[in-house]
Amino acid sequence: MATTKNSKADKSKASAAKISDDSVWILGTNMTRFGRYPDQDVVDLAAEASMAALQDGNVTIHDMDVLAAGSLFNASTGMGQRIQKQIGQTGIPVFNVTNACATGATALRTVYLSIKAGEADMGLAVGVEQMGKMGLLGGAGTKKEKKVFEPSGRYGAVTGIDGYIGTEGMPGVFAQAGMEYANDYDGVGFEQFARVAYKNHLHSTLNPLAQYRKEFSMEEIMTSPTMSYPNTLLMCCPTGDGAAAAVLVSGQRLKSMPLGVRRRAVKISASVLTSDPYTESSQVQPDVNTLTRNAAAKAYETAGVGPEDLDLVELHDCFATAELIHYDNLGLCERGTAGDFIDSGAPFRDGTTPVNVSGGLISKGHPIGATGVANVYEVTTHLRGEAEDRQIPDAKVGLAHVIGLGSACGIHILEKAAV
16 A cells, blocks of 8 residues: 655645743653553552653652643542652642543643643643453443333433444444444445554554554454444454653743753643534434534644644544544545545555554553543654654654543644754
8 A cells, every 4th residue: 555755845844833931841751551550550550650751851749830630430539649649749739630531631731721820830740540451331232221212311312322223332432423424425434444443553563652562454453353333343442551641841931941851842832622512413422523623623723733734643543433533523634535545545654644653542552541641642752753663754743632422522732842
């Protein structure tokens, strides 16, 4: 399959970002390898990522003015305070957040907003989850509805969230979203969805932090067990454990730091969080498209860049169908051409707009609370030129995206420093 190499002539690249007093930057970041850690608990994982991020930024917990911790399955346990007890209790404000799969991105945005508000110069955002082998969330086989088709409940629904025939599991929700796109536009079918998974498994072989690092053929992907058509097992993200953390700093504070520190800093040019607007269809089937389109439009406007300026994208590929429709939602391709986009090789690592160079959730893993920060870690690492074998050459601008059903969409646009 032919791919198009990155070239300055292919796209109009935005210039590197300058440090202004009112800007917010990533100073340090780190993540654990995603996988399974039966000998460590969720606080151990969060502490490991946090300490490594602080070290990466050449700062300590005593430099932090705020801490935000995100964990979906430990939302009511005071995760931020528990992390403090392990890495240092300094009396700073702690925010414990949960927002479905956008939990980590929400923690990052919480610290971002604290700095923007002038209440902090520096803060730590942590996302963590320990899921083990819990299996599919809201898995199939849990239906309880009776064969009575009468409106009931808050929304006057006559069946479960995705219909009487089908599944209440996440594979079914995103399978339906993908099939709706395939129904609306030409050039999208089983093979295009499978090629998304092929790409991400291929990319994962270069990422030492990915949960799985194995290349699979198109045939292996398409003939693996079907979870909810068209999503097969190898087109679905695994559950697992892991943590990611980032230290954020104000531009004013960053200006006073050594040149070597400033050179590695990465600007958060846009931080956006959206939820569902009302759409009639979303009362039955979650609409993962509109809030992503809204978030992308606002992020591009805020950052002053467009999709053509992106050197890489880490987007929420909980299933292969999700990634393909988000090519369209994020404006990476023309409306209705996501099938052509993947077939052209554009989102491959050596394509015009590399997507999920980390291996994505499909291979890197998806410890829910950690994912939003981990995506930012991946983009930051490329903008610093520190991604080693998987490095996107001369990367200056990147986008990190997550979406959680319910729904919440977080987008962060990051830019390389101009120092």
